Amino acid sequence: MNYRLSTLFGLGASAILTVLILVGSRNLQNFDSALFGYTVASVIAFGALIFRYALWLQRPATRTYWKRGWQIYLKREKFVQNTGIAAKTFAGNILAQSFILKRGFKRWLMHFLIMWGCIISAMITFPLVFGWVHFELEGDIGYRAYLFGFPLQLMQGRSITAWLTFHALDITAIMVLVGCGIAIHRRLHDRGAIALQQFLLDFVPHLMLIAISVSGLMLTASSLWFDGYMYHFIALTHQATVIMTLFYLPFGKLFHIVQRPASLGVELYRKRSPEMQQAECPRCRTEFSAQIWVDDLNKVIEKLGFDYTLPDGTKLQDHCPQCKRIMRGISYANLPDVNEPVFLGVRAEESKEEVQTKDNV
Amino acid sequence: MKETMFIDPQRCIGCRSCVAACRECSTHKGYSMIFVDNIDRRESTATMPTVCMHCVEPTCALVCPADAIKVSEDGVVMSALKPRCLDCRNCVNACPFGVPKYNTEMHLQMKCDMCFDRTSEGLKPMCASVCPTGAISFGSYEQIVPLRRTKPVNAHTFGEQSVETNVYLMLPTDAENVEVDGCGVFEGRIAVDEESDGQESWMDELAGETNKSNEF
Incomplete structure (x- = not known):
């Protein structure tokens, strides 16, 4: 993992957001100083989010899909069609979450x-x-x-x-x-x-969102019905819960908010794959995936330090999942050796001599 | 991992009780995550039960672009985290044991998680609790091994790659590991049929829970 590069991306993102705040608020002319705490937290959290995203993109599999997704999307002759697919996926999967x-x-x-x-x-x-x-x-x-x-x-x-x-x-x-x-x-x-x-992963995000929502509603209640009673205390509590949640974004369950749009690339890759050359399982000859997926996967597996090359030159991952199970079944079925002590009904630790002595008795 | 699974394929009679029971597991309600494959129905009644072997260094988790597959403190390789899984099927095609399943409509990968809802409370996984022949057993090494004549092995070799697992395979031989080194020939008789069109027999299709690419 290259932390230095990710840190630079994170710092760069924070700097860009700061500039955008300066420009967008007309040199802070329209900036509400009461919201300064939120602004600082947002700038830091945005940098942290980009830092985490850059780290995530360094995973061999993620990098491969990221590159391949863009490569397929930007193909000139299919660009319009690809944009259509991506828009449809965005509407169905991201907006409506079907x-x-x-x-x-x-x-x-x-x-x-x-x-x-x-x-x-x-x-x-x-x-x-x-x-x-x-x-x-x-x-x-x-x-x-x-x-x-x-x-x-x-x-x-x-x-x-x-x-x-x-x-x-x-x-x-x-x-x-x-x-x-x-x-x-x-x-x-x-x-x-x-x-x-897990409490930290699955409950904390909900509790934080509840804290934000309740304290936010209390602000409305305080100003509408209680003449601003405890307004500043509630405002500070609300700010504290929001800032905590912003800092939680890059490292917890909520990271999926920025991670999930990557499914657009994967979906596009998959929608395009039937047009590509298909990978045929060398054993049963079923076409089970696009060849490019299997090749990419084999490269990722190699990068991770695995070597699943079989004696016939194929990779284990060239086979369909069912054949992988059957090949193991066949290897297992070929194992029994009638001369082995275990086969004769004694424990593996006992020697053949003991078996023979028992048989003689 | 104190208690784990011990798989003894030579005890498997292909009844598929485990497949039915697996659907009852609360972590993947209604969907079975276990496989019982016929090695070659035309030549043999032998069946191969496959559960997740819970690799010490799981290939499925490492090839996941979304970092969605996590390993519990006990070494149980979990199903993909639902918010993260992108349905890319890398894990499905990478797993050397052909275990993870996927569903395109739900954008989801699921796999055997050793019935985490049960085992975390000290209960046996569904499959082990219903297997009539002990082909799938669950317990500690010290409990199970003295009861069996077969040799527990958790090393598997796929061509050049050795894989250590938390689940044991019971071998009727003194071999140190199971070597998978190609398409396979069973007892010198079953070779891959050159004329085969890759189609399953109607019985296999009926018994199968997924297609060949593990979609459920």
Whole structure:
């Protein structure tokens, strides 16, 4: 692993985000200094995320797929078609997450609520934190949003649009709470989940999201119904939980948020593979995968230090999974030697002489 | 690993109780992760039961681009982590034992995890608890080995590569390992049929849980 390169990527990413914040907020003119803590945490967490991503890309298998995915996508004659496939996959797998629906409706609903709750929240809060979006009061109840300093449409403070805009984070917080509720219920009742889950990996992310959502809703409650009672304390608690979650992003379960889009490349690779030359199992002659996949896999296996070359010159991985099992079965079936003591019904440790003595007796 | 599996293929009668029982496992509900393959139905009734051998250095985990396959503290090689698995099938094609299964619709790899929900509570895996002949047994080395005449071996050689596993294979011979060195000829009689079109007999298709490429 080349940590130096990954560190450089991480630092570079943090630097780029800092520049974008400076430019987007018009030299901090539109920057809200109350959100400074969030900004610093976001810059650090973004660098850490890129550091982790760069490390991840150094795995031999990941690098191979990353390169191959781009190579297949950028083929000039198929570029438009590939973009179509990628867009369709993005809509089905990333936006609608149809593959989770196949695993179960409750699971899908849980993930859908948490994911969209978080994404919408992030799309609202990050631009606000970075000073890319800010609001200005116009007249008595008119609000105008500014994006990168450019004015957008004026909205009436008492309109439904304004209510939805100002309470969007409350709505997403409820989405996240319901999603986390379903997830934790499942984790407390499903035997399989109970056996496999780990507190740090599977519970902590939910608890953090719940902490963020509850403290966020408490801010609304405090300002709406309690005249701002304990507002600063709640705001600080909310900030602390958000920052903790941001720092957890690159190293825990939440890393799949940035890792998952890699499935677009894999999906494209697979959708294109039927047109390619197919790998034929040397034993049963079934076509079980595209040849390029098997060749790539063999290269990765070699890089990892394994050598599965068989005496006939083929690699074990050239065979289909079923033939691999049968070949082992045949090797096993060929083992028995009637002259071996074990075959005669005694333990392997006992010598042949002992067997013979027993037989004579 | 204190307790592990001991596989004795010569005891296997091909009843597939293990295949049915495996579906009951809570970690892969409804899907069986064990294989019972006929070595060659035309020539022999011999069957080969295959569970995950839980390699000490698992090739499947190392070739995973998403780093989704983790090994437990006890050495159990787990199914791919659901949020991470990209359904690339590298593990399926890399495993020297042909164990991991995949499902394209669910974007998921699953494999035998030694019934982690049961073994972590001191229960036997489903397959070992129903096997009528002891072809699949579960226990500690000290418990199982004195009961058997066969020799437990956890070394396998695939051509140039040696693989050490946490699961034992019981050998009816003094050999130190099982050597897989090619397509294989069984007792000098069964060779790969040159005319074969790679099709299974209808019985194999009926009994099979997956296709040849391990899709379930």
